[in-house]
Amino acid sequence: MKKIYLGLLGFGNVGSGVIKVLKTRGALLRKKLGCDLVLKKVFDKDLRSKREISLPREKLTSDINQVLNDPSIDIVIELIGGLHPAKEYVMQALNKGKYVVTANKALLAEQGKEIFDLAKQHGKTIYFEASVGAGIPIIKSLREGLAADRFRRIFGILNGTSNFILSAMSESQVDFSQALAQAQKNGFAERNASLDIRGIDSLHKLIILVYLCFGKLVNLNDVFVDGIEHISLLDIIYARELGYQIKLLAIAQKEGFELELRVHPTLIPQGHLLAQVRGINNAIYVSADLVGDLLFFGPGAGKVAAASAVVSDLQDAVLDLQSGLFRRKFTAIEDKSIKRLRSIDQTYCRYYIRFMVIDKPGVLAAISGVLAKFDISIASVTQKERKRSKAVPIVMIIHEVKEKNLRQALIKIESLKVIKESPVAIRIEQI
Template sequence: MRKLNIGLLGLGQIGTGVYSVLRAKHKLYQKELGVSFDLVKVADVRKERQRALRIPAGVFTTDAFEVIRDPKIDVIIELIGGTRVARKVVLEALRHGKHVVTANKALLAEFGDEVFGLAVRRRRMIAFEASVGGGIPVIKALREGLVANRIESIHSIINGTSNYILTRMTQDGLDFQVALKQAQAKGYAEADPTLDVEGIDAAHKLAILVRFAFGGKVRFKDIHCEGISEIRSEDIAFAEEFGYRIKLLAIAKASAAGIEARVQPTLLPKAHILANVNEAFNAVLLRGDEVGDVLFYGRGAGQRPTTSAIISDLTDIAKRMPGRLEDEMILLRGLRARLKVKNISSILSRYYLRFHVIDRPGVLAKISRVLGAHSISISDCVQKETSAGKIVPLILLTHHAHERDVRDAIRLIARLDVIRGKSQVIRIEGN
């Protein structure tokens, strides 16, 4: 029987789940996985957690570093979150010779070079399945099941909060603010929802996916990031009329000229498989040069799915300890090259453009003249009718155009005397 001595840091939503499952299924995992997961020490700054979880005296502490320094412990599970304390404890754990399991995407996206670099130097494992897509085993698939492939593209829905909000806007016709309040009431969104609705959380996860899919480092700040807070219910309705749904996608594409890596609201044809991923679900669609398209779908957050991924990581570590660490080191060393990320202005895409215009003759001609001068051709167009002189929405879909040209054209169109308010620009994928 293999034995893994565990130190658990952070008993919040996920830490509580991990603690409870490791206790409840201790015997089952011994029998079925052949591993004895022994919780040696557990830390949280909130003392009340000890009583709530009935943690025996001598196992609980409020000092995370006491756990890290314990020589009996083989692996530290970091579930504190954020980057300030978590970075210190993860680096300190590696320096003390511990393997690390973490669900912390912000830490790995922003400080991945430092964390993975130290893991290699100290010859220790760092496992992070729970950091992307919660319970979906996408990291394991990239590292094992798909190794025969060069990954060509990633299209993913990896922020459950935004997906829930967009689902409510689409299915119930709600405005963004009302849908956000519902997400908060259901516990899907934090009181400060910025990380989720502005696309930052998805960009953190995309940075991790890109590293392991394309085999190299990206600077987090090179990932272009747009959220959903500017999406209006009218955009959802117009997209629907044209046969599309709006999703917050995290996209990466490999090419000889560099990689594209961006998080953005996106119009997807209604029949596209990702257009049908609703509520708080996540999905990752990978394209490999041998396998073609592979889809991973499931719960991207929450206590039980995330715990499932963490226990899978613990099992991996138990199976590699102590003899099979070299495989891990070869893999991590191979990921040190810096990948060139293309600037967003150089990408080629189709676009949904929405303007609020004064309803009078010649408006469309004025706008299409500017678009034409920037080599942007229109594939579809709708103008809602009201009485003359009123403000109406005008929606245009374009053929493929360069982002740089689209931005320049929108800047000029904004100055036309027929335009009122801010224009909307959303990229189209999937056809």
């Protein structure tokens, strides 16, 4: 039986998962592919740390050239993560005529153009199912499943760590730092969870989805991002009293000839499917003109889940490789009706706002006076009972407002003497 040789870069969590799946599912894959997948070399710069899975010494190397310069290796699986040296390795692999499978969302989101261009030059596709939603087959569905659709909107919960934290805060009534510690203890957050909780990981994934749906590789810095590190238990409780859950959403939507992109915490009505997404799960909504509104839901993290996606990419790579000259080459088709990105200032949203005020007459009048000046209309207002502290929370839901107006109003309100803390404003998405 024909053998296809694999080189794996990065013997970490997902790498171990892939090795395990290749080992235990060899027979199944042989039947499906009609060939043997042989893991020839595993590269990692650290070969000393103990792993769950052991490999014969001759398969391991800390010399990248033993993978990249081995002409027998057909497919390189990049699971190092981060920009460098992952990028250099991927580019070299492509230049050596190898097929590349990667789970690296940061790399594709930030340096995708060069990589996709180089792959195209070599007549190849880059396979990256594991980069978004772990094992959820969202990349394949967008690339191949919705062949004739035009996309209106794609949004969802793209980061398992943040969703675990927000769920834990809501379910166990703990504050952010306790929930983060719990996530770390369970292996759902890295020691440095900064990319996750600041929304950057969600943004990377959003950029990849936008590339697939609209054919545009957007610059990271052009997108508004707000993370969950400032979400307080208080707001989660108040939101719930009002019938909402707080979730970190990544959103892309066409508005006329503009594309609106943003990542931020969002109040979602309890009854909505997205509000039910708990723990490390992800959920991605796709709104397309033929197929309608689809939702893809599943674990957004986990080494075996990600390994499932990597191996499905391997299957595609093998099929393409076997088709030789006739292999398919995926092309992201640009939606030319989109002329520019919409600036966050120009977006409209409903809002949940919490003011911490001194409890004395005239406070509400002062706040609502400023809001009125900026043409901001209040949908509901609740003054919460006084606690031991001197400040009293006033929680408002306001009707759809232009971002810019709200920002200006909040600055004005914050300068009022009766306001004790910076107001908290969280978007309420109409979904």
